[in-house]
Structure formats: C-alpha cells, structure tokens
Amino acid sequence: MFRNYLKTAFRNLTRNKLFSGLNIIGLATGMACSILIFLWVQDERSYDRFNTNAAHIYRITSHVMDMNMAITPIPMSITAKKEIPAVKMATTIAPLKSTVTIGHQKFDDKNIFYADSNFLRMFNYPVVKGDPATLLTSPDEIVITESAAKKYFGGIGNAMGKVIRLENNAGGVPMTLTVNAILKDIPHNSHLQFDMLLPKQQYDKKRNPSEIWGNFDVYSYLWIDEHADGNPAAIASLEKQVNSMHDRNDNFHIKSTYNLQALPDIHLQPGLFMDVAGGGNKQYVTIFLLVAIFILLIACINFMNLSTAISGQRAKEVGLRKTVGAQRFQLILQFLSESLLLSLVSLVISIGLVILLLPLFNALAAKSISINLLSVKNIGLLLAIAVAVGVISGSYPALFLSSFNPVKVLKGVKYLHGRTNYFRNGLVVLQFSISVILIISTLVVFNQLQYIRHRDIGFNKDNLLYTKVPDAGDFSANFRALKTKLSEQSRITDYTLISHLPTDLQTGQKVTWPGMDQETLFIAPEIWVDENFVRVFGMKLLAGRFFRKDDIADSKNYVVNETALKKFNMDVATAVGKKITVDEREGEIIGIVKDFNFKPIQQTIEPLILRTYDGYANGTAGFIVVKTRTAGIERSMSDVRNILQPIFPEYPFLQGFVDDDLGRLYIAEQRMGKLFNVFSVLSVIISCLGLFGLATFATQKRIKEIGVRKVLGASAAGIVAMLSKDFIKLVAVALIIAFPVSWLVMNKWLDNFAYRISISWWMFLFAGIMAILIAFLSVSYQSVKAALSNPVKSLRSE
Structure with a gap:
C-alpha cells in the first residue's frame, strides 16, 4: 500500500510540474532560511554550555x-x-x-x-x-x-x-x-x-x-x-x-x-556596567526565531493554497478511489505521503543551499557556524523540520480532498467554492500580513541604524587618529618631546593626550560629594586629559573653564559632564567651585562639559569625571589623539609612528580612528540589520511564488470567460484589472492587519534604545505601496498573458 502511495505521489509531482516546482522552490528556500537561522540561534544559546559544570x-x-x-x-x-x-x-x-x-x-x-x-x-x-x-x-x-x-x-x-x-x-x-x-x-x-x-x-x-x-x-x-x-x-x-x-x-x-x-x-543578558565584552542579545534571538517560524509558515501557506487550488483536477481521482472502496483515512495518508515526499525533496535541496550559503551567512553574522550532517542530533532535527512542514502543509489539503463525495464529483459538481475559498483567501491575507510586518520592520531597523550612525553624539569624531602610548620611561620628558614633534607636522592640526579612549571606558572610580548618603556607593568613569582635550574633540563647555596649560593647581580639580551633576544634585549655574572626592582625592569642580555619548546608544549617557596631569610629572599614559587634515589621513598615521618610534623603540604601536571605534559599538546591530533585511526579502519572494501560482490557477480556471469577454470587446487592461483586483483586495486586508501589529512590535524594539527614532507614517505608506506593487507584479504576468491570448484558442472546444 505504501509503495502505491509513493508511486501516486511521484506521478502527481511530475503531472503538475509548475505547481510542484513552485512548492519545492518555496519550501526549499523557506527551509534553508530557517535552518540557517536555527543554526545561529543554536550557537547563541550554546554559550558556556560546553562546560560540564x-x-x-x-x-x-x-x-x-x-x-x-x-x-x-x-x-x-x-x-x-x-x-x-x-x-x-x-x-x-x-x-x-x-x-x-x-x-x-x-x-x-x-x-x-x-x-x-x-x-x-x-x-x-x-x-x-x-x-x-x-x-x-x-x-x-x-x-x-x-x-x-x-x-x-x-x-x-x-x-x-x-x-x-x-x-x-x-x-x-x-x-x-x-x-x-x-x-x-x-x-x-x-x-x-x-x-x-x-x-x-x-x-x-x-x-x-x-x-x-x-x-x-x-x-x-x-x-x-x-x-x-x-x-x-x-x-x-x-x-x-x-x-x-x-x-x-x-x-x-x-x-x-x-x-x-x-x-x-550570561551571554544573552548583557547591559551590566563593567561587564566582559562581547555579549549577545536575547531579544535578537527571539526576533530571529520568530522570523524563521514566519518564513516556514509562509512556505507552508504556499503549499496549502496551491494544493487546494488544484484540487479540482483531482476530484474525479478521489471519487474513483472511494467508489472502489478506499477509506477516508487511506486517502488522507496518500495525500500526506505526497506532501511528505515533496517536503523531503525540498529538505535535500535546502541542505544543499545551506552548505552553499553558510560561508556567506557566517561572514554576515560574524560567526564560525558549521553543520555536521553525520550528527544523529542534526539528522533528527532536519527530519523533524521536514516532517513538521510536510504534515502542516499537507494536513488541510488532505482533509479537504478526502472529504469529496464520490457521487457528486463523478457527476462533475464543483467543490472549489465557499469555505475553501474563504480559507485560502485567509491564508493569503496571513501570508502578506507577515510580509508587510517584515517590510515595515526592515524600514524601522534601517532608519534606527542610520540614526545611530549620524546622530550628534556631542563631540567631533571625524579625522581623529589615536595611537597607543606606552607607559614607560620619563613620562614628563616623553610627552614634552611628543608635543614638540607633533607641533612641527603640517598634516596634524591639533593633538591631545588622554588616559583612555572615550569609547573604551571599562573602569570607574568611587565618587563622593557633600550631602551624599554615606551608605551608598557611586562609581563613575574617569579620564586623565590635557588642556587640549575639549578643543580636539570639539566639546562644548557649559560653565566654568577647562584645565590650563602647565597649571599644577589644576591637578587637584575636576571637570564633569551634565549627567554627573544630576547625580550630585547640583545644577550648571552653581556647581563650579563645589567639592567632590574621587578615589579618596578631594578636589574642586572647575568646569562642566555638555553631555556626549561614549557608550552604545542603547544606554543612557553615564556620568564622567575628567582630571588633568600634574604638569605631566605623573599620571597614566594612554593615547595620543591627533586631528588630521582630511587629505592627509594616511600620511598622518605614518607621521605619528615615525615620531613615536625613536622615543619608544621597543614597543608596538596600536593605531585607529575614533569614528571606527564608535562604529564598532554598534556592529552587532548592523549585522542583525543586514541579516534581517536578507530574510525579509526572501520571505517576500516566497510569498510572491505562492501568489504567482494562485494567479496562474485563477487565470486557467477563467480562460473561457476571458475568451468570451474579449470577443464581446473587453480591453486587455480591463481583463488584467479583473484578474488582479481580487488579489489586491486581499493585500489591502493584510495591510489593515499588519500596520497596527508592526507598530506595536517595532515600538517595543525601539524602547531598548535610550535614543531612538519615531515610527513615521511614510514607513507604512511605503510598505503598503510596495506590498500592492509586489502583489500586482506577481499576478500581472499571467493576467497579461491571458489578456493578450487569442480567444479562438480558449473557445475552440465550445
């Protein structure tokens, strides 16, 4: 019996080449996308689980x-x-x-x-x-x-x-x-x-x-x-x-x-102050898991829609089988075996796609994921996906086809109406609702990433080249020699010495102030700077003054940012001259700088303490930051190395650009944005495959009606509009569902950022136009083909 099911399944696959091809392409693409996402999710969730303890x-x-x-x-x-x-x-x-x-x-x-x-x-x-x-x-x-x-x-x-x-x-x-x-x-x-x-x-x-x-x-x-x-x-x-x-x-x-x-x-619960670098994001894991499920669901919907759409062609087959004694459960098994076979064929193709695309996926995701096809666990997982897809995709068509009344179908009574059409239309609406949600989400993610990249962060990050300075030798003599040499370089317009890069503050100091609750602890990041810091970084001084050149007294003073003042319960107008203690060292606030971002934009601006070197007689060496002319950036890097090499001949030189370091703070978001874009586009393509198949079937079903309309004088444009309007209506319903859902989901995602965009009306308008245009293009080929065909061919049998 099972052998008969397989023979019938193969025969039906080859008989309906177009629909079988569309189903296999849709399922294989959906499975490949989902397998890649599942591999990524598995990797993210595997952190530290290799430890037996x-x-x-x-x-x-x-x-x-x-x-x-x-x-x-x-x-x-x-x-x-x-x-x-x-x-x-x-x-x-x-x-x-x-x-x-x-x-x-x-x-x-x-x-x-x-x-x-x-x-x-x-x-x-x-x-x-x-x-x-x-x-x-x-x-x-x-x-x-x-x-x-x-x-x-x-x-x-x-x-x-x-x-x-x-x-x-x-x-x-x-x-x-x-x-x-x-x-x-x-x-x-x-x-x-x-x-x-x-x-x-x-x-x-x-x-x-x-x-x-x-x-x-x-x-x-x-x-x-x-x-x-x-x-x-x-x-x-x-x-x-x-x-x-x-x-x-x-x-x-x-x-x-x-x-x-x-x-x-630990890996998926980042956001703790002074945590180890490289944490993941639990929300991204959830989002991509949902995307994988959505893509599989879209592929399954394609299968169900196309299977029920062509079911009329198999009505007499079902009637004959029932007439010769086939039971309903046997017919259900037969149709499920067909969907399982198609799902397994799609799985084999999808595995090939995964192997082919995995290097590209690893490059996009910055991972080193591999798939072991000999692993019993992986084989079981892949087969489970194929069986689940086959059963979900084939269940409704199997139940629907097996319910045909043999007497009615053998008399030629049509079954493709009523509940079936409503169900199929509902699936199309669901499919396009998901696609529109993904389109809007892609727009929101892209615009948030653009906002991150171009937002005013409170200082000038352009053309700032940094070089690590070893903490070796006579600190004062070394830095004075550096200053002299840097002043002679025509391609360098300004320079400053700092202990830490603002983008790499991983430590903090204990801070106290008058009136503070003595049973609390406050830790704030601290940077040692020289008198050029504010000028080189283009920061704004809100009150007071900055450190003076060679002013020994300033080594006991502090400059703080606005957020620090709020913690101290002070305001900009009266804070200058107030005392604070940093790391058991009391000093006076002499200036307040405007807040600037030195941490990822998901986090609010943190308090910051600036202190200066004691006439360069002590302090922590860190980095020379030079401001270069736009035309001479590469030469400036060489100039700085040539200056430092004679002073520190034994030490390595680490160089980079401040704007590149800022970009690295958001590299995880950029990677996720690229992956999200790719999978969103693929989900829309899979939806279009299903819509193309349905349009093909709808056109074939109405071919004689089209011929009659053409004979009676209907224009090609009118016929295209007639064939397309039903699908456009379904997309319009999908938009009504997708708009509020996507607004709620993406607002929740944006709430993870301390600084974020607002979701604009144009994103919904753009997504709506794109969805309607995509749907129209998906059905227009068959519609135009039918509208331009010779009516004699379609009416010849009449």
Whole structure:
C-alpha cells in the first residue's frame, strides 16, 4: 500500500510540474532560511554550555544606587564559600590590559585575567600541557592558550618554561612570570575570552586588605550544590544569604544588593556596567526565531493554497478511489505521503543551499557556524523540520480532498467554492500580513541604524587618529618631546593626550560629594586629559573653564559632564567651585562639559569625571589623539609612528580612528540589520511564488470567460484589472492587519534604545505601496498573458 502511495505521489509531482516546482522552490528556500537561522540561534544559546559544570555555576551581580554591575567587592566569592553551606566552590577573576614582553619584542594584549586556583577547576577548559593540579598556585607562573603559545613562541612545544614579562599595566609594577601550562584555545562560545591567566596572588599584592570590601573590581563565580540548581526558590534563598553575608562583613557599609546569574544566561543578558565584552542579545534571538517560524509558515501557506487550488483536477481521482472502496483515512495518508515526499525533496535541496550559503551567512553574522550532517542530533532535527512542514502543509489539503463525495464529483459538481475559498483567501491575507510586518520592520531597523550612525553624539569624531602610548620611561620628558614633534607636522592640526579612549571606558572610580548618603556607593568613569582635550574633540563647555596649560593647581580639580551633576544634585549655574572626592582625592569642580555619548546608544549617557596631569610629572599614559587634515589621513598615521618610534623603540604601536571605534559599538546591530533585511526579502519572494501560482490557477480556471469577454470587446487592461483586483483586495486586508501589529512590535524594539527614532507614517505608506506593487507584479504576468491570448484558442472546444 505504501509503495502505491509513493508511486501516486511521484506521478502527481511530475503531472503538475509548475505547481510542484513552485512548492519545492518555496519550501526549499523557506527551509534553508530557517535552518540557517536555527543554526545561529543554536550557537547563541550554546554559550558556556560546553562546560560540564554549567548547570551548577552562577555569577554574582551587584546593584548599587541605580547601577546594575557585573563586578563585586573583591572578597565576595571567597567569603560566600566560607559562610554559605550550599556553595561548593568559589572563584574570582579580574581583567588586565598589559604590554607583553618576550625577549626584546613587545605586544599589546587585552585578553588577560587574574584568576585563583579554583578557576580552572570550575571552568574546565582543557589543559594541553602542564599539571592541572598545580595551575595558578604559584605567584610566579602563568597559564597561556595555544594561540598565545604560537603567537609569542612559535608553537606549543617552545612555550613551556619560557619567561613572559608584563609591563605598562594598571598596577604599574612589571611582572616576570614563567609559563607552566598551556590551555586549548578558548571556545568561541565562552563568555570569557582570554589568552593568559595570571595567579591572583599578583593581583592581591596591589590591594589594601582594609579596603577590599569597598573595591568593586572583580567577577565572582559560585559553584552551587546540586540540590539548589535551577530551583527558583532555592536560588532566591541563596541570594538572601549572599546579601546577608555581605552586610555582616562589609566594613564600608555600602547600600547594595546582589543577585545570582546562571552561567548559561550570561551571554544573552548583557547591559551590566563593567561587564566582559562581547555579549549577545536575547531579544535578537527571539526576533530571529520568530522570523524563521514566519518564513516556514509562509512556505507552508504556499503549499496549502496551491494544493487546494488544484484540487479540482483531482476530484474525479478521489471519487474513483472511494467508489472502489478506499477509506477516508487511506486517502488522507496518500495525500500526506505526497506532501511528505515533496517536503523531503525540498529538505535535500535546502541542505544543499545551506552548505552553499553558510560561508556567506557566517561572514554576515560574524560567526564560525558549521553543520555536521553525520550528527544523529542534526539528522533528527532536519527530519523533524521536514516532517513538521510536510504534515502542516499537507494536513488541510488532505482533509479537504478526502472529504469529496464520490457521487457528486463523478457527476462533475464543483467543490472549489465557499469555505475553501474563504480559507485560502485567509491564508493569503496571513501570508502578506507577515510580509508587510517584515517590510515595515526592515524600514524601522534601517532608519534606527542610520540614526545611530549620524546622530550628534556631542563631540567631533571625524579625522581623529589615536595611537597607543606606552607607559614607560620619563613620562614628563616623553610627552614634552611628543608635543614638540607633533607641533612641527603640517598634516596634524591639533593633538591631545588622554588616559583612555572615550569609547573604551571599562573602569570607574568611587565618587563622593557633600550631602551624599554615606551608605551608598557611586562609581563613575574617569579620564586623565590635557588642556587640549575639549578643543580636539570639539566639546562644548557649559560653565566654568577647562584645565590650563602647565597649571599644577589644576591637578587637584575636576571637570564633569551634565549627567554627573544630576547625580550630585547640583545644577550648571552653581556647581563650579563645589567639592567632590574621587578615589579618596578631594578636589574642586572647575568646569562642566555638555553631555556626549561614549557608550552604545542603547544606554543612557553615564556620568564622567575628567582630571588633568600634574604638569605631566605623573599620571597614566594612554593615547595620543591627533586631528588630521582630511587629505592627509594616511600620511598622518605614518607621521605619528615615525615620531613615536625613536622615543619608544621597543614597543608596538596600536593605531585607529575614533569614528571606527564608535562604529564598532554598534556592529552587532548592523549585522542583525543586514541579516534581517536578507530574510525579509526572501520571505517576500516566497510569498510572491505562492501568489504567482494562485494567479496562474485563477487565470486557467477563467480562460473561457476571458475568451468570451474579449470577443464581446473587453480591453486587455480591463481583463488584467479583473484578474488582479481580487488579489489586491486581499493585500489591502493584510495591510489593515499588519500596520497596527508592526507598530506595536517595532515600538517595543525601539524602547531598548535610550535614543531612538519615531515610527513615521511614510514607513507604512511605503510598505503598503510596495506590498500592492509586489502583489500586482506577481499576478500581472499571467493576467497579461491571458489578456493578450487569442480567444479562438480558449473557445475552440465550445
């Protein structure tokens, strides 16, 4: 019997070549798009799940004043291990940026962490060389990855026992360490990315034990007892214990609360202050998952519409089968087997498309996704998609066709009316509603990204070239030499020295002010600058003055932004002359600069503290930022390198442009925007395939009517309008549904941005015109063909 079903299915596929082809193309394209999206979603959701302990590990996060932070006080995790029975293990890590010295060669490396000996027990990254039991136990030894071994020593075999010197770091004291272990490269789907691990003993040397509860400086992780894992009530109880533990031990009496964040959730729950770089976005995962489902749904709707549209051609077949004894369930199985066969054929084609398009998709998404077709899990997933699509697509046509009355169909009674037409029209409306929602969403995403790129961010980012300056030698003499040389360059119009780029502020300082609640903690980013900073960056001074050249007294003063004043409960008119304390150092506010964006636009502007160098006698070297002439940007890069090379002959030079760094803040949004555009266009194309098929069927069904109308004098334009109007009406209904839905959905998405566009009426108008135009073009080919055909051919049989 099953063999008969297959033979019949193949026969029907070949008999209706056009409709079978449209169905296969639509389903294959829809499946390929959905598989690519599912692979991306799977990758985003896989972060840290490779860790065999992932279900037991939680990160402590802190809430202080109105800041949600990924960092905690230094003793947080180790004290939790001592005082909370449910904590089986605890570990602490802290980031470090440093110049890596190997022999006489120097490299800049940002991917370094201090870690204690529990870190590699909790995060079981594979050890390639070395004794796992002794890692991070000695203060003079260092652990590196395979990539670091190849980069610094030419290979894994050469790295063990070699010496690495770390200089130009936040602690200020050079460290000399010996490589005693090599880790396998950190998986791309780990929220922690590093090349080196330093023993935490080195970090502890630089901290005052009496102040460690006041230092929010580290990431704290707990390994929780299995009985509490995933149990919301147990986790809530643990959070209470963590907060009580902090209150008992905190000698700074800071008002703060703490929560536990499951390890697998960290990647998709970004937005915490001072979090590790590279987080994902849970909302994007949800959006693209919905897009994948919508695309599959559109492809399934095509199948259902085309199958029911041509069902009249199979009415007599159903009547004959029922007459010779076929039961309804047998007919249902037959039609479902046809849809499953078509779905499996589409799956095979879609897999080929996925393999072909995966490199391009990876380039667009900045991923390294692969698909293992030999994996039992993947085979099962692909077959499940094919079966689900086949059953969903074929269920209504199977039920509809199997319901035909054999007596009526053999007498020639038509079944294509009434409920079937309403159902099919409803599916077309649903299909185009989804397409219009995607079109409007694409317009909103594109315009929001354009707004991000071109919004006034409060400073001039154009033609600003930065170069990393090593913190080495005589700081004052080096910078004065730099200033002299830079002043001689005709292509450089201005320059400034700053400790941190505004786009890369990952640290902050404790700030207090008169009248502040002493049980609260406020942390604000801080930049050391010189007197040229405001002029070079084109910032606006709202009150007071900026730092003066060679004014030693100014080293005790501060310039702050508007947002900082609001936190201090001060206003622009009266703030100048008021006292604040930054990192236990009291000073006077001498100026207020207008707010400017130095963080992603999803976040509101943060408070910022500016301080100046003490006559360049001390301070933190960071970057020389030069303003160049537009015509000489490339030559300016070479000029700066040539100036720095004699002063710092042993150090590497990191150069870049401020506007490029700002662009990188929104690179995730730009990637998602491109992917969204691609899949939206493909969904519209799939919808058009279905509409083209329906128009073809509708034209064939009315071919004799068209012939009669032409004989009676109907114009070609009138016939095209007659054949198109029904479809245009359906698209109009789809617009009525899609407009409010898309407005609600995209407003919710825009609410994630602190600075956003308003959804304009023209977006709906444009989407409506596009939808009607696309629908008209989809049906016009067959309509025009029918309108221009010779009526004699269609009426010959009459």
